[in-house]
Amino acid sequence: MRSATRLSFALAFGLFAPLWAADCIPFTQARDHLGEEQCVTGKVLRVKRGIRGTTFFDFCEDFRVCPFTVVVFPGKLKDIGDVRALENRVIEVHGPVKEYDGRAEIVLDQLRQLGSQAALIPKLPKNFDVENKGHYSAGSFSLPGKPYATHPKKHPATLPIEVPDDNEQQ
DSSP states (O other): OHHHHHHHHHHHHHHHHHHHHSOEEEGGGGGGGTTSEEEEEEEOOEEEEOTTSOEEEEOSSSGGGOSEEEEEOHHHHHHHOOGGGGTTSEEEEEEEOEEETTEEEEEOOSGGGGGGGGGGOOOOOTTOOGGGTTOOOOOOOOOOOOOOOOOOOOOOOOSSOOOOOTTTTO
């Protein structure tokens, strides 16, 4: 039993060892390492959601002039968890540093890219809806209503109307 525990620990350590071995650079220097596999560190000031459900980590007060960001696409958010727990924490992110829109970024695809901070992230609630911008409502089911009743169109009378005289009917 003990050897199985040691083996699983060794395997887990072997998976994360390359991530822990790297020296992290501050996020301000990430632009100098484009195209490299790097560990970038910094304090996450804000975790915000974009229009289409993409999540961004802001390391600067004004994100427009910040030299670095971390991006989590909506399809990966369920695999990673509730990253909002990382707000106001110093984190290390491991991965290839890419350039997008004039700044350096790391795309967060796997939870293990966060190293030891991965333990801080809770799983997303089951009814979390990325498209609904963080509101936790799965919605309610209702049957479709009756279709609108259609009535035949009433045509107006054409003028002049020919009305028979009373004398003609006798």
